[in-house]
Amino acid sequence: MNIQTNYQLQDLNSFKVNVAAKYFVEVLSITELKEVLADKKLLNNKWLILGGGSNILFTKNFDGFVIKNSISGITVINENDKEVFIEAGAGVDWDKLVEYCVNNNYGGIENLSLIPGNVGAAPVQNIGAYGQELNQPFHSLTGLYMNTGDEQTFSKSECEFGYRDSIFKNKLKNEFAITSVQLKLKKNPDVNLSYLQVKDELFSHNISAPTISDVRNAVIAIRNSKLPDPKKIGNAGSFFKNPVIELEKFKAIKNNYPEIKSFSEGKDKVKISAAWLIEKCGWKEKIIGDAGVHQKQPLVIVNYGKAKGEDILKLSEKIKKSVSDKFDIILDNEVNII
Numbered sequence: 001m002n003i004q005t006n007y008q009l010q011d012l013n014s015f016k017v018n019v020a021a022k023y024f025v026e027v028l029s030i031t032e033l034k035e036v037l038a039d040k041k042l043l044n045n046k047w048l049i050l051g052g053g054s055n056i057l058f059t060k061n062f063d064g065f066v067i068k069n070s071i072s073g074i075t076v077i078n079e080n081d082k083e084v085f086i087e088a089g090a091g092v093d094w095d096k097l098v099e100y101c102v103n104n105n106y107g108g109i110e111n112l113s114l115i116p117g118n119v120g121a122a123p124v125q126n127i128g129a130y131g132q133e134l135n136q137p138f139h140s141l142t143g144l145y146m147n148t149g150d151e152q153t154f155s156k157s158e159c160e161f162g163y164r165d166s167i168f169k170n171k172l173k174n175e176f177a178i179t180s181v182q183l184k185l186k187k188n189p190d191v192n193l194s195y196l197q198v199k200d201e202l203f204s205h206n207i208s209a210p211t212i213s214d215v216r217n218a219v220i221a222i223r224n225s226k227l228p229d230p231k232k233i234g235n236a237g238s239f240f241k242n243p244v245i246e247l248e249k250f251k252a253i254k255n256n257y258p259e260i261k262s263f264s265e266g267k268d269k270v271k272i273s274a275a276w277l278i279e280k281c282g283w284k285e286k287i288i289g290d291a292g293v294h295q296k297q298p299l300v301i302v303n304y305g306k307a308k309g310e311d312i313l314k315l316s317e318k319i320k321k322s323v324s325d326k327f328d329i330i331l332d333n334e335v336n337i338i
Contacts, residue, residue, distance in 0.1 A: 001025060001035050012068065013053035014116060016234035017309045021048075021066035028070050028091075030144070030151075030179050036067055037149045047146065048338065049177050051090065051118035055125060055236055056336045059309035069120050071179055074100050079187075085139060087182045090120025094127075102216045107189020108137030110212040111198070113219040116230055116237060120178040124168040125334070126161045130219050131194035135161035137185055143178040152176075164241050164334055191215050197222055226296045234303030235294070239316055240274045240331040253327060274323075274331055275299040281322040291315045313337060 007024030010016055023041055027033045036042060046064035050056070070091035078085040084106050088097050098113050111132035121127075123141055127134050135156065142153045160167040168176055191210050193199045201218040202210050210218075228235050242263075250270040254260050257280070261273035278284065278298040285295045290307035292315070294300040301312055301319075320331045 001027075001032055001039075003036075003039070003041065007066070009050075009053075009058065009062070009066065012050060013056055013058055014230035014234065014236050015057055015303050015307075015309065015312060017058045017303065017312070018306070019058040019061050019309065021062045021064070023065040024068070025065070026068040026070050028072070030071065033067070033069070033071070033144060033177060033179065034149050037144065037146060041065060047174070049120070051121040052093065052116060054117035054230060055121060055334070056338060057236065057309050057312055058338050059313050060338075062338065067177070069118070069177065069179075071120075073180075077182065082187055084185050084187055085182060086185060087180050088119045089180050090118060090143075090178045092119045094119055094122055098216065101183075101185060102213050105189070105212065106185040106187065107191075107212045108132075108183065108185040109134075110189075110216045111192050111195070111219055113216045114223045119181050123159060123161075123178065123181060124166055125164055126166050128164070130198050130222070131192050133161075135159070137183045139182040139184040141178055141181045143176050143180075145176055147175065151179075163244070228294055228297075228300060228302055234307070235300050236335045238274075238299045238334050239301045240278075240299060240320075241334045242271050242274045243277075243329050243331060244269050244271045245329060246270075249328075272329065277323045277327055277329060277331070278319055281319070281326050283319050283322070288315055288318075293319070309338075 003023055003025045005023055007021045009021055010018045025036055027036060042065050048066050050066050050068050071089035072091050073089040074092060074097060075087045076084055077087045094117050095114050097119055098109050102110050111130040115127055115129060122134050138156050140153050140155050144151055189212050191212055198218050201222055202214060207214050244265050247268045247270055261276040263271040265271045275298045283293045284298045286293050289311055290305035291311045292302055292304050294302050301316055323329055323331050
């Protein structure tokens with residue numbers, strides 16, 4: 001276990017913000033994580049579990065203990081004729097897990113292809129895209145309580161999943177470290193074509209009977225066409241959640257903006273496209289200093305060079321205020337602000 005001081009985090013966060021951690025350590029196993037938890041330095045400092053760094057915005061140096069979770073491994077832990085149970089270490093790259101499952105024809109996460117980040121962060125955020133959410137194939141997860149080192153396994157219901165939400169983002173925030181995630185996938189999968197853009201992409205390639213591999217390829221093509229690669233330009237994907245509003249409020253907005261993009265959320269709720277709201281407020285392609293709104297996807301805030309975390313945060317707050325002023329809708333951050 002090698003605890004380092006004043007450790008630079010620029011290459012460990014997808015916004016490429018130049019910040020440092022007072023203490024830093026990378027753990028490769030549960031045993032190493034327990035050793036870190038027993039270290040007195042951790043007891044006297046605030047701490048942060050860091051995975052792929054793809055859903056976090058550092059606004060300043062982290063005056064505490066950053067633990068890089070690099071627990072690896074993908075294992076089949078159980079299976080029958082119809083289903084297979086996969087366990088993946090929290091430090092596994094999420095898309096590598098999707099690739100592994102699709103290559104073995106294990107269906108249930110192919111629509112979540114190319115989402116940046118690691119496996120351990122996926123249930124915290126309850127990641128979702130193109131008609132699929134993690135909670136659907138999710139079975140359970142295992143981890144440690146940071147103050148005691150005690151292990152616990154959480155079932156799906158115990159995770160309290162919601163839209164980009166879970167118990168680990170609320171009640172257990174900064175209290176529990178996920179070490180592995182277990183998924184229940186299908187051996188004879190039905191493809192999920194509920195998202196029109198995926199259907200259109202397949203149609204454009206004359207694919208009438210798609211496999212989960214075809215769906216993965218379609219999702220990758222869509223994401224590459226409209227989202228910036230965080231390896232090339234600093235960003236964390238969608239900065240804001242799509243807001244869910246009352247049906248009556250939606251109807252009032254639709255009277256003035258018939259073209260508004262929305263999705264039904266049951267009888268009395270409607271989910272509004274945050275990207276549409278942001279674009280209507282004139283933010284698409286806007287740049288302030290080195291922070292800006294992406295030219296193809298208004299939901300993505302990017303670091304075009306040497307933007308500081310506080311610069312990106314200020315831009316996000318300006319966007320939120322303009323949406324609130326114009327539509328009386330409050331945007332919630334999807335990105336974790338530190």
